[in-house]
Amino acid sequence: MAFATITAQEALDSALVALSASGVDSPRLDAELLIARACGVDRATLVAAPETILPAESIAPLREWVRRRALEREPLAYILGSKPFRRIELTVDHRVLIPRPETELLVDVALALPAQARVLDVGTGSGAIALALKHERPDLRIAGSDTSADAIDVARANAARLDLDVSFVVGDLLNALDSGLGPVDAVVCNPPYVADGERRRLAPEIVRHEPSDALFAGADGLTLLHRLIEEAGARAVAWLALEIGAGQRNAVTVQLRHACYEEPSVLADLAGIPRVVVARRAAGAAAR
Numbered sequence: 068m069a070f071a072t073i074t075a076q077e078a079l080d081s082a083l084v085a086l087s088a089s090g091v092d093s094p095r096l097d098a099e100l101l102i103a104r105a106c107g108v109d110r111a112t113l114v115a116a117p118e119t120i121l122p123a124e125s126i127a128p129l130r131e132w133v134r135r136r137a138l139e140r141e142p143l144a145y146i147l148g149s150k151p152f153r154r155i156e157l158t159v160d161h162r163v164l165i166p167r168p169e170t171e172l173l174v175d176v177a178l179a180l181p182a183q184a185r186v187l188d189v190g191t192g193s194g195a196i197a198l199a200l201k202h203e204r205p206d207l208r209i210a211g212s213d214t215s216a217d218a219i220d221v222a223r224a225n226a227a228r229l230d231l232d233v234s235f236v237v238g239d240l241l242n243a244l245d246s247g248l249g250p251v252d253a254v255v256c257n258p259p260y261v262a263d264g265e266r267r268r269l270a271p272e273i274v275r276h277e278p279s280d281a282l283f284a285g286a287d288g289l290t291l292l293h294r295l296i297e298e299a300g301a302r303a304v305a306w307l308a309l310e311i312g313a314g315q316r317n318a319v320t321v322q323l324r325h326a327c328y329e330e331p332s333v334l335a336d337l338a339g340i341p342r343v344v345v346a347r348r349a350a351g352a353a354a355r
């Protein structure tokens with residue numbers, strides 16, 4: 068793509084050709100967002116004024132962004148460096164999974180927790196769930212944990228920028244509670260749940276760019292979910308909300324009942340896929 072002095076419309080036409088040819092899913096939207104960023108305006112402003120002349124100094128960066136998006140199939144959120152999630156905007160980069168819209172359901176169900184409840188977001192990544200929940204329920208006492216020290220750095224930076232009082236620790240599943248956090252009333256978790264064999268079916272944006280430790284969990288994708296439910300039962304965590312993958316509902320609800328969680332309820336995402344399982348510990352059940 069060669070830009071001289073050009074309008075937003077000309078840049079859009081050129082970027083659209085490159086992004087469409089390389090198989091990007093939403094070429095127009097992505098092109099508009101990249102060009103809007105280059106012009107320093109929002110997308111609606113750009114679309115309303117396609118005759119806008121691109122600032123000269125934005126042309127080289129825009130060319131590089133389009134190249135990364137088209138040829139390397141780098142996700143738009145990594146190129147722009149941010150992703151909206153519920154009512155907050157998170158800074159994201161290659162160290163963390165890009166928060167998905169369906170994960171907003173986990174925050175929805177956690178809004179029903181009682182006042183002052185102590186909550187741990189296991190596998191917090193960018194801090195998306197923990198920070199969005201704190202933003203909407205400031206009374207909750209929320210912490211986030213992750214095995215990735217890089218992810219915890221990103222989550223802490225997001226908490227500082229958003230001025231949200233959430234603590235983050237490095238740790239493996241519920242062992243994170245032993246590093247000073249203490250017991251919790253509720254655990255929310257969007258764990259890695261993709262089966263290893265699915266790798267070849269995933270979009271290049273995911274397999275080439277997102278951290279594989281955030282995605283894959285053994286032959287059936289259930290390794291982390293199984294370990295987490297076992298640990299939650301052993302620690303008698305009172306309330307759990309877990310994101311799951313397509314086809315994992317039965318295995319997860321059966322194990323939850325076995326670990327003394329009664330009547331797990333399952334919520335579907337907007338595509339109708341069972342996506343979030345919520346379970347409460349049976350009254351009087353001993354730790355197991």
Ligand SMILES: C[S@@+](CC[C@H](N)C(=O)[O-])C[C@H]1O[C@@H](n2cnc3c(N)ncnc32)[C@H](O)[C@@H]1O
Pocket residue numbers: 163164165166167170189190191192193194195196212213214215218238239240257258259260280281282291
């Ligand atoms: C699917 S990502 C979810 C990230 C974020 N919660 C979100 O929803 O956008 C899973 C996260 O779990 C972390 N993780 C993987 N194994 C873990 C473990 N054993 N204990 C804690 N976190 C783990 C990964 O590093 C990754 O950040």
